[in-house]
Amino acid sequence: MATPFSSQLVNLLAAFLLLLAFAMLAQRRVLTLIKMFAWQGAALAASTLIVAYSTGQHHLYFSAALTLVLKVALIPWALHRLIDRLNVRWDVETLLNIPTTMLVGIGLAIFAFALATPIAQMAGTLTRSTLGIALASVLLAFLMMIVRRKAVPQVIGFLAMENGLFFAATSATYGMPLVVELGVALDVLVGTFIFGIFFFHIREQFDSLDIRHMEKLRED
């Protein structure tokens, strides 16, 4: 059933995903960051849908729908509310300047591709060429978590990492079993809420969401 066209479509969406990952790394505004996260979710849902259609794996439809609802609608909405309530719409500072971050990110992407090539050759799936991209977006999201100084972008980085993992799962093995996916999706949702609650507490404690303040918690 594998047609070159659907394969190309998935590749296109994968490229879009990687592009968005780099864009998020470079983005200073929280609102735009959330928007990009939603777009990433949309790309993910679309690619899952295409894989589901072209391979006839029915459970992937559910995954796609779940991704759409959760990552395009629910979590971005929750994050919007959160930054409204916390009043943290301003620009975010980074620990490293943006160009350096981008250079490190490129290095990571190359590393991810080098890593994925031998694995991709073993996998016989339609989407095997996208494994490197998936790995790269995981690493880039991780990098984003490291270099951001505020808590909200860190959480977005965490969620983006999960996107990358999900994409890796779809591209390497046509997705995890549905039960696992449901569980992971639920975890992400709950995690978001817990983070939200923590933000309020952190702000109450330190009057700021700057995680530098948490250094005080260290034992001397």
Added chain:
Amino acid sequence: MSGSPLTGSLFALVAWLAIAALSLLPGRDAWFARRLAFPLGALTGLVLAAFGLQAAWAPVEQMTLPLGLPDLPFHLRLDGLAGFFLTLLGAVSAGVTLYANGYFRDETPNRLTLIALQYHIFLASMALVILADDAYLFMVAWETMALSSYFLVTTDHRLPAIRSAGFLYLLIAHLGAIAILLCFGVMHGGLGDYTFSALRAAELSPFWATAAFLLAFFGFGAKAGMIPLHAWLPEAHPAAPTPVSALMSGVMLKTAIYGMVRVIYDLIGGVRWEWGLLVLTVGAGTTLFGVLYALMQHDLKRLLAYHSVENIGIILLGLGMSMVFVGFGQTAAGALGLIAALYHTLNHAVFKALLFLGAGSILHLRGLRDLNDMGGLIRTMPNTAFYFLIGALAISALPPLNGFVSEWLTFQSALQAPLLEHGVVRSLLPLFAATLALAGALTAMCFVKVYGIAFLGQVRAPRRPAQVPAAGVGQDCGGAERIGMAWLAAGCFVLGLFPASFLLMLNRICVALLGRGLPEGALESSWLWLVPTSAAQASYSPVIFLAVIVAVTGLTFLLVRRFYHGRVRYAPPWDCGYPEQTARMQDTADAFGQPIRHVFGPLYLMKRHVPAPDDPAPRYSLKIEDRHWYLLYLPVARLAEYVSAKIGLLQRGRISIYLLYSFLTLIALLVFVR
């Protein structure tokens, strides 16, 4: 009582657990824990001892319990060795538990409930250690034993000294447990099956067998209290309530000996003489060190704790000789050494528990733990004094009591040295025997000191006001305590007077472990004569000894009373003819040990304060410290602190840095996996 020994022992074990659970019953004044828990526990101990005794003669039994993790059920096995140790556990704990019923009488309900709970869980876990037939259950029981005894040691956890003693105990117990765990890991050889039958079947290369032996020796040795891992004993035993110290010293240390015999002889197998030489060396060091430090103590429970160290050394000497002989192929002589070690294990359990109980009565009723404050106790506590005397005679290895038999057997084992082909080892064995002889003499001296200072002489005025329970002044121990001590004292006599039947029972264990037992000549031992090798070489009859002692004593008494002057003269003790004598003129515990302190001076770390001649208020003070603290424990503690300070540098308190750590780890792993 019908049913196989294994089901019976299991029943006893469950009964202990049930008593532990029932002790938690709410009720006015914790009535169950106060009235029933300990007598029932003692009864269960007797039942267990009976089943153990039966198992020592019955064929091996096995059982799989549908408990534990999925695919990892608990295996139980009861063979002669386990039966022997169950007998030890049941019989000794019966006496101690009965004593505990009286000892804990004055506790508050809350504390009593907890003590009864932990106490019976402790007993049950020891039984489970002995019954376990897979490494998994063994470790579970072993750790339960360590934890329950830890909580018992720290019963008075409000005192910082007791908390730190408990911590030290827990630390060394866990070091040992790690070594035992690693030992099981080495033995199983990658098959994934941790039942003892699989471990028994596994063939180990000499290197790995030696590694397993070293780990087992270290791990069980830490629990048994061999040097240099003994440091917890003199701290934890005085800290614990007395019945608990009696159980720990009497029984818990013996589970370590059980583990050692089980793992080294049964599971690893193929004993090598080099191992035996190591055990002998450590054993000799432990014996000598234990008794020399015991002589310097003036805290009675600490002194007894050091004697436990010494006796563990004696047991190790027996084990080591056995291993040397077995390693050289002299199985019959090896069996004799093993029998000596096992018999001493049983004997030490009985008399050391008895001695601890006696010390506990003094502590409980008089509030005294320092020998320098005691004196003349024989007049106000005649019962305690009587039972303590029996224990003291037994530990000093005087015939016809039990301590003599096992030490004599150990000597007999050493006398088999000419059988060995290796000249160096052959000449070394008598040296170890000499160590044992020295230790025996010093032990006798130490107990002359204890008994003379504490029970004889004049009453001393305590330097500090002692905290005595109001009811205790001028009283001797109560009924339950007396029965408990009488039971153990009777044990000293039975084990001393009729060793031959126990010899045959232990011989059966040796046949199971080593393939063959004592030579034919030894099996002719009857109730009257104990023959370890052959009647031509050596034999010993405790009954005749006793008869001679009784006859000579009776005759002397008769002669003095009837045919000599017959008068009884009452005079102050030790007064050497001085008209005026105060308690301060008496020999003190410190003074009694002075010659030994002088001879073995370099072994001790002494801090002595000798007052100047013109001092108006002279006060002599002496503090003896264990050199191991400064040579081993403190450097290790400093190293651990240094390393953790360096590792603490990793903790920067910044999330970004923490994320970076995991990121770098991830990248490194990914690179590595490629």
